[in-house]
Amino acid sequence: MDGKTHFIAGCLTGFGVAQYTNVDWVTTASFTLLGGFVGLVPDLDVKGVLAKKISLNKKWVITVLSIIGLYFILSSSIGPQTYWSKWQGILLGSALLILPSQIIKQKRMLIITGALVGVLSLYHESIWMMMLGIYIGVASFLSHRSLTHSLLGLCYFSILGYYMEKEILVDGLMFVCAGAYASHLLLDMKWLPKNRRGVKLLLPFSKIEL
Known part of the structure; x- marks a missing residue:
């Protein structure tokens, strides 16, 4: 099934949970969007719609690293460093200019995105964010539909949704996560x-296929 269908099914699931729990319209909209997001989550194991949306952009990362590389080259060439320090800076800057475009692939950006979510979870002391970061990182290594x-x-x-519900203090989040995931x-x-x-x-x- 394509991404649009999974997104719509997830949205309908989130909307259904909102109606069942009788929440206000803001929470209803949040449940609906969350359901759409979770409805796409299992396809993080491929280069699908959600993977492209949440992963860092490879071109931007390469551009930032190239700017840093140029800075190292210029500062090392102009600054009053020793002979070896100057060449170390130039070599490091050259590596940042050349290597990222050769070794950074978009799927690796999904791994980096998962790692960043994990770092944010430590800052916010959030279990569900840590679980999400682990999921994103692991999914990028898996074959499709595994x-x-x-x-x-x-x-x-579903457990991730349970911790999300406990931390955000909004009843029904676990059911949105479980239901939208199951719909996929x-x-x-x-x-x-x-x-x-x-x-x-x-x-x-x-390995029985259903």
């Missing part, structure tokens, strides 16, 4: 004619 499309992934994100798995199963492949819900214990 662990993120299993009951294990659903349980993980249901829509990717082979019972829909559009899907050529199903999902291996019982990974890593079984």
